[in-house]
């Protein structure tokens with residue numbers, strides 16, 4: 528029987544499991560996505576690469592030495608652990624170092640193959656000096672800084688479609704921003720778009736305005752969506768944000784943060800995308816990247832569907848969408 532190898536690599540380790548006990552974050556999702564991709568023959572074992580943990584040197588490209596030291600010594604304050612919203616353990620530290628290693632590997636392979644998917648990562652609420660919102664280490668920022676340090680890229684763009692704003696990403700890549708004119712919006716009930724950019728990493732975040740984080744540091748483009756937005760409106764705003772961003776900036780790598788939580792059945796989200804709409808979202812990002820010849824690496828971020836199987840489906844569909852766009856099938 529012929530084997531159908533994916534035209535890009537999937538990065539996965541059983542070590543992605545986050546040891547946080549009973550929690551709204553379904554830490555077992557990574558294992559289930561891996562299993563489902565194999566069972567449904569979307570992928571076979573040879574499509575997967577196993578990451579190594581990032582080195583401390585890699586982590587320090589983004590995170591402050593004091594913070595890294597506290598994580599390694601287990602000396603976070605009670606307040607800092609509370610802000611992280613997951614229970615601290617040395618095993619958890621290891622899982623985050625591994626996720627960062629996975630995103631580095633995904634970036635390396637995206638630059639080689641045009642695309643790569645880390646079946647994990649996307650911890651966009653981590654800041655250089657603290658963690659919050661289930662995110663200890665900003666794996667995507669670490670991967671970008673490592674690619675820059677290795678002279679593989681000079682510029683990158685983050686496209687964050689998690690329902691929550693990418694506050695850590697915005698803060699880490701803030702650099703020196705020059706406010707620019709806001710994008711036009713048709714009438715006042717449309718999403719508010721904030722637009723400001725200067726620096727080597729352009730950050731785009733589409734998120735529900737009325738949701739965590741309460742303080743949203745400015746991304747290069749923020750699309751603050753009102754509650755309840757559905758597939759068509761969401762896709763129009765994503766298309767708009769991508770076109771606008773790529774008119775202003777030429778990234779050498781796109782880092783797509785494919786959160787599953789804009790889903791209508793999500794417990795922590797207030798948008799109304801369907802499973803099909805989320806897959807069209809993924810296809811849109813991949814088509815735009817492919818059309819412009821920009822490599823794209825994917826990370827998974829959040830997903831809190833009432834039924835965890837839906838979260839698994841959304842994340843598996845991202846791989847299927849990438850295969851539809853980057854495979855040869857669309858030639859027919």
Ligand SMILES: [Zn+2]
Pocket residue numbers: 689690691786788828829830
């Ligand atoms: Zn989220």
